[in-house]
Every structure is written in structure tokens, then in C-alpha cells.
Amino acid sequence: MSIPSQPVPPSWKDLGKAASDLLGKDYPIHGSTLEVKTKTPNNVTFRVLGMRDSKTDKINGDLEAKWADKKSGTTLTQAWSTSNVLRNHVELENHIAKGLKLELITTLIPDKQSKNAVVASTYKQPGVHTRQHLDLFKGPTVTADAVLGRDGFLLGGEASYDVKDGKLSKYNLAAGFHAPEYAVTLHALGNLSLYTASYYHRVNPDIETSARATYDTKGPASAVNLEVGTKTYLDNAAFVKAKINNAGILCLGYTQALRPGVKASLGLALDTVKLSDSNGANAHKVGASMVFEA
Template sequence: MSLPQPVPPSWKDLGKSSNDLLGKDFPFQGVSLEVKTLTPSNVAFKVSGTRDTKSNLISGDIEAKFFNKAHGLVFTQTWTTSNILKTQVELENQIAKGVKLDLQTALTPDTGAKSALLTTTYKQPGLHTRAFLDVFKGPTFTADVVLGRDGFLFGGEASYNVTEGKISKYAAAVGYSAPEYAVTLHGLGNLTIFAASYYHRVSQDVEAGAKAVYDTRASPSGNVALEVGAKVFLDDAAAVKAKINNAGILGLSYTQALRPGVKTSFGLALDTQRLNDASAQGAHKLGVSFTFDG
């Protein structure tokens, strides 16, 4: 008799293993710093900043997060260097088991621009579903659902514009997830973009993955993007990553845990088709990130 898996991933986390392998720990754009601390009174602070190598612009934000575990409440306040005030209120397992309410708001005092997104999440064994209401945009109602059984995953997403009275976006996905590997196929953008991803934990020290994206709206000569990569753990504190895409961009990274809570990553992107081109200096990118988690 088949049994449902405990709780399938949410719609946004389908293909997460492959996306993390190919996307995380590659700090190509410049220098970034992130500092996290936690006080005895259950208030977490996070300060992060990034200096873009190309534009020399510095962006950052400061975040304060308050936890009330007894009542399932999380309150987050963020202020960015773009002068955007963000507030998030999360309430989980209080209305019913498996139900989470999430309200995210943003306000730009200079322009008066504002946004508000209300999210309801319900998850149970074999089911993970979410519903969003974008109050000021549309308003637009979006819902997604993922069903899981015996490792097989089936998901869908749709958006409904209340003002126009029509479905403005829809997507679907299927996949299979096992402890050592995962495969996911997405149909996005009203089924005009198709993405396939693959992740494999080859051994305790080696991971590999690939992703292909086919855009039916692009020209026939260049509508498929392919990227493959691998990660090797050198020891408990160090790892290297490498990836390359069909445009010839080679990405390399090295991550080192200097001590508990302190991590640094170095990233290098090379345009392999222009290695001997003296004018291609801007095509190659180098970056570094530091994370302090206290």
C-alpha cells in the first residue's frame, strides 16, 4: 500500500536542490557582507550589504525579527538603503494545525508607493498549498498546490485578476524526489517556457546537477539554455563548485567555514569564448562574500 510522503515541498521549492547547486555560493557581482545575531530575548538581527563591482553602488538592509514560539508568531521589520520599509507578520498553527498566515507589506515614504501581499499556507502529509492576495496590484489572487505520493510530485499555479475577471497566469510541474536524486519538469509562463532540472547526490562528498530551459517565444537559433554543475566537499569546512552553460560562461567558487558561524565564499566567472580577447576584461567577474552568524 502506497503512503503519502510527509509534506511535499511548496511550489517555489520544486527543483530547489538543483537551483541551489547552480545558484548559491557564486558571488560574482562584487563584495557582500552579512551579519546575523540573536539576543536572549528571541530577537534576531541581520545586517547585509553588497558593493556592485560594475556600478560601484552599495546596497544593503537592516532587519529585526521577533519570535514568539508559544503563540507561533514571527514579526519582521526591514529598512533598506533604498528607503523601503518592509513589514512581515507570520502566524503558524494557531487557527488550525498546518495553517500559516503571512502578511508582507512594503512602503516607500519618498514616493508613497506601497504593496501588501497576504498569504495563506496549508500543509499536510501529501499536500502543500498556498493562496496569495496582492491587494494593490490588480488586486490579483494567486494559488498553487503540490501533491506528493511515493516520491512523485505534481504541482500547479494560477493567478486570477479580480478587476479584469480573467486568469492572467498559469503554470504546471511534475517531478520525482528521492534521497539521492531529484528530477523536476516545469511548464511556466502560461506554458510557453519549459524547464527541466536534475540533481544527484553522487556520494557523501559529491553533488551534481543540470538545468535546461526552452523558451518557445525565442528565436529558433537560441531558445534553449543549458547549465551543468557540480559540488565537491573537500572536508567538513570547505567545498568547491564549478558550473558552465551553453554560452560558454564558466563559474567557479570556493567556500570555507573559518570557524563556527563564520563563512566566506569566493566566486569567479569566466567567458571561455573570450579568454584571449584583450577587450573582454569586463566579461570576467570576481566576487567575495562574508557571512557571520552569531
């Protein structure tokens, strides 16, 4: 009898992604953003992102060009920000072996004569997903993570080793169970000092829910932070999101596809503890984002 093939598990950074996306994305509450994406016939994608911070009124921008050749598995990304940060990212996938991706990420800040370079690799096969990267200028530090998966059960770990000091600088663990309609994930982060438990549930095709509990052993005794949220599809072109935490912060989000390639989002955050406070207006936040894609 043949053993059914296991799917490729998510990477370490994507463990609990469904819950994190539901609780974190589509709430543009910190200001206004405008994102424009265009693609040329020769597979070059341009992305322009502008952000205005409502707290500081500072405007930041980012210009990115990305070229991808799917046949050869080669991708080149170059970006330049208004902070005068130059980024280059080269990806080579399936060149040496199937399932292996090699990356080189460099950053340069000319004004400060600051530079950094990271060499990374990713290897994924049915039942296993591993990543490694070497930070050449910081440490140097080697970071590796791995996720093993079987029949929906996931087990992962991450560790960083400081070559100069000759010791582990970071280690984390995670475990979970992922199914098409729901997922449960447990994390032990910060060298096993910060614990999080999250779940995601697609109740039906129109409603999704999620919750996350966080306990910091270095924080106040018996202090557990709880956040719960939901996402409801109004139709094929619009959805609303809402979440609230135990500190009384209520966030609302509304996203509408105006036409193919054009999407608008509105976000609102209310401090429900200060609704009747005359000075509470500064605790509330509102923002918007617009995305154009062609």
C-alpha cells in the same frame, strides 16, 4: 493493513530547489557582500546585509529585525533598506488549524508615497502543500498554487487571477520525482511558453551534481540553454563549486568556514569564448562574500 503516511511535499517555489541551489548559490560573482547575523536571549534576530555591485560600484544595505515565538507560532519581521524601503512581515502558524499559516506582508516607500500589502496563507498536510496570496494594491490579484505528492512523485500548478480584469494573468505547471539521493523536475512556466528540465544527484557524501535545460518557445527556434554544475566537499569546513553553460560562461565558487559562525566565499565567472580577446576582461566577473553569525 495500514497505509503509510505520505510526507509533506515541498511548496511550489521549492520544486527543483536542490538543483537550483547547486547551480545558483555560493557564486558571489556580482560584487562583494557582508552579512552579519546576531541573536538575543529573547529570540530577536538582527541581520545586516551590505552589498557592493561591481558593475555600478553602488552600495546597498538592509537592516532586519526578526522576533519569533515558537510556542505560539508567531513571527514578526521588520526591515529597512538604504533605498528607504520599509517592510513588515507578520506570520501566524498553527493558530486556527494545524498546518495553516497566515501572513501579512506590507511594503512602504515614503519618498514615492508607494505602498503595497499582501495577505497570504499556507496549508500543508501529508501529501499536499498549498499557498494562496492576495495582492491588495496590484490588480487586486489572487495567486494560488498547490503541490500534490505521493511516493516521491510530485505534481504542482500555479495560477494568478486579476480581479479587476476578470481573467487569468498567469498559469504554470510542474511535475517531478524526488528521492533522498536524486530529484528530477519539469516546469512549464510563462503561461506554458517556457520549459525547463532539471536534475540533482548526490553521487556520494562528498560529490553532488546537477543540470538544467531551458527552452523558450518565444525565443530563437531550436535554442535550448543548458547548464551543468557540480559541488565537491573538501572537508567538513570547505567545498568548491563549478558550473558551465552552453554560452561558454564558466563559474567557480569556493566556500570556507573559518570558524563557527564565520563563513567566507569567493566567486569567479569567466567568458571562455573571450579568453583570448583583448577586450574580454570586461566580460569576466569576480566577487566575495563574508557571513558572520552569532
